[in-house]
Amino acid sequence: MGAKRTDFIATVIIDLIVAAVVGILAFLLAYILISGLPHVSWSFLTGTTDAFSGAGGIGVQLFNSFYLLVLTMLISIPISLGAGIYLAEYAKDNWRTSLIRSAIEVLSSLPSVVVGLFGFLLFVVKFKIGFSVISGAIALTFFNLPLLTRNIEESLSAVPRNQREAGLSLGLSKWKTEIGIILPVALPGIVTGIVLSAGRVFGEAAALIYTAGQSAPVTNFSDWNPMDPASPLNPFRPAETLAVHIWKVNTEGLASNAAQLSAAASAVLIIAVLLFNLGARVLGNFLYRRVTASK
Amino acid sequence: MLKQYSFEKTAVQTFPDNVSLAMRTENLQVFYGANHAMHDADLGFPKNQITALIGASGSGKSTYLRSLNRMNDNIATVTGKIWYHGVDINEPNVNIYEIRRHIGMVFQRPNPFAKSIRENIVYALKANGFKGKAELEGRVETSLKGAALWDEVKDSLDKSALALSGGQQQRLCIARSIAMEPDVLLLDEPCSALDPISTVKVEETLLELQKKYSIIIVTHNMQQAARVSSQCAFFHLGHVMEYTPTATMFSNPQIPVTQDYISGSFG
Known part of the structure; x- marks a missing residue:
């Protein structure tokens, strides 16, 4: 067989594989959207759920998902930023650093349901926090930290070494060089990583079932004092998220239209995650242009 | 096979x-772990002149240069004395950040910051507490x-420095260094990544700069x-095998190894 023929066959096979991957994805998306979107309405997006049957709107769950996401990111971004900077710039290449790296890898490969159960036993039961937004956010932080840390470390390491030398040779301290010169260059990659991990967190169910809980008590959206038990911002109230809601409606929902409800909720979830992905790209590019002054 | 030359x-x-x-160095030695990369360098650098360090790859000239503003800290062990304004700046308690503001450096590959041209120059100034819009x-x-x-x-000035050509980027790096108003400017093969025309421009710049700065x-x-x-x-x-005025080095090298290098026998 000639080189040309071999090359042709290889190209066709690779094209077919790519087409299959794209096809499966498109089919999944289309299926979820087509079966779900017709049942999505304004009252579905903003309405409240009947606690017994699971019927009704997903307004509270939608809010819970976003609130949980924000809290998780507030906890996990500073920690992983510190850890990422340490690993990329300060850690010496020795056994201790490789121990930290393997610990992070192990943490990232923990099944999310295990993280959820751990959160349940430690925060919900032992620390008596109960099913709450904050328990869920901490569990999701465990889940999120390794991915974010790795992402930040890689983004920083991808910045050429000569940028660091440039900073140091001008009499800037290592820290100043890191924050003022290296971090801005790495920022678009970091932001992309953060938004993508936000998408994962947003769609996570297993880790939340036992931590943030499976109930969405009706909250008073005119009360924004986080200390009030009925306030949506109260981090100590149980908060069923959208993904958990889908799981629950499907497994123990008593509503006659349970299938439609979960299809509609799934469509909303998918759209939100797609928006995160799109947002990651747009925001990353925008930031890159801003910090590097390139058009 | 490389001829053996006596280091004596x-x-x-x-x-x-x-x-x-x-500046002046006294018994400067550099070690990368067990590798003895630089032996006993005793060199003085006259003010407002350009001193060139030449030699084949691996001869230690860049290693030596990078020791002068302590860029080898945490990379190599440097022993001996580096005299600058009567102070040995190879002492551990010397403020290396302060030293680097007085002894600037330009690298082999142009390395402007991923910022605007203006920001490239003012960033380090501002970080070092230099204030005032007009002054900047x-x-x-x-x-x-x-x-x-x-x-x-x-x-x-507000366009990205990365959009400049390689030669312009390197001159921006020189501008960034001299904006700190250093005493000494160290350049590590500043033209090796540049085309001949850009090289000529950088060389003309250096000849002009020696009026104000001492250049190595x-x-x-x-x-x-x-x-x-x-x-x-x-x-x-x-x-360091030979150190003479440039004219002497190229017309009348004193020892065989220099003679062979200059005539192109190796390197």
Whole structure:
């Protein structure tokens, strides 16, 4: 067989594989959207759920998902930023650093349901926090930290070494060089990583079932004092998220239209995650242009 | 096979007391772990002159240069003395950040920050506590003029430095260094990544800059050393073999190893 023929066959096979991957994805998306979107309405997006049957709107769950996401990111971004900077710039290449790296890898490969159960036993039961937004956010932080840390470390390491030398040779301290010169260059990659991990967190169910809980008590959206038990911002109230809601409606929902409800909720979830992905790209590019002054 | 040369026979000039030196090293040695990369370098650098350090790859000339502003900290072990304004700046308690503001450095590959042209110059100034919009603007202009880049970029100071050509980027790096108003400028093969036309521009810039600064330049290119420098040191396998005025080095090298290197027998 000639080189040309071999090359042709290889190209066709690779094209077919790519087409299959794209096809499966498109089919999944289309299926979820087509079966779900017709049942999505304004009252579905903003309405409240009947606690017994699971019927009704997903307004509270939608809010819970976003609130949980924000809290998780507030906890996990500073920690992983510190850890990422340490690993990329300060850690010496020795056994201790490789121990930290393997610990992070192990943490990232923990099944999310295990993280959820751990959160349940430690925060919900032992620390008596109960099913709450904050328990869920901490569990999701465990889940999120390794991915974010790795992402930040890689983004920083991808910045050429000569940028660091440039900073140091001008009499800037290592820290100043890191924050003022290296971090801005790495920022678009970091932001992309953060938004993508936000998408994962947003769609996570297993880790939340036992931590943030499976109930969405009706909250008073005119009360924004986080200390009030009925306030949506109260981090100590149980908060069923959208993904958990889908799981629950499907497994123990008593509503006659349970299938439609979960299809509609799934469509909303998918759209939100797609928006995160799109947002990651747009925001990353925008930031890159801003910090590097390139058009 | 490389000929063996004796490291005993060297020809290193010293300067009389009436020549004022920008810097001087005494018994400078550099080790990368067990690897002894630089042996006993005793060199003085006259003020407001360009000194070229030449030699083949691995001769230790860049290693030596990077020791002068302590860029080898945490990379290599440097022993010996580096005299600068009567102070040994190789002491551990010396403020290396302060030192680097007085002894600037330009690297082999142009490494402008991923910021605007203006920001490239003012960033380090601001970080070092230099204030005042008008003063900063003034520094931008004088340093870009000093590096012969002003006319090419004066209308696009807010554009990204990464959009400049390689030669322009390197002159921006020179401008960024001289904006700190250093005493000494160290250049580590500043033209090796540039085309001939950009190289000529950088060389012209250096010849102009020696009026204000003392310059030490590492170069692979003997013609470049001959064109720009007044003093020239030849490095071989981690030893300073010969250090003479440039004219002498290229017309009348004192020892066989220099002779062979200059005539192109190796390197």
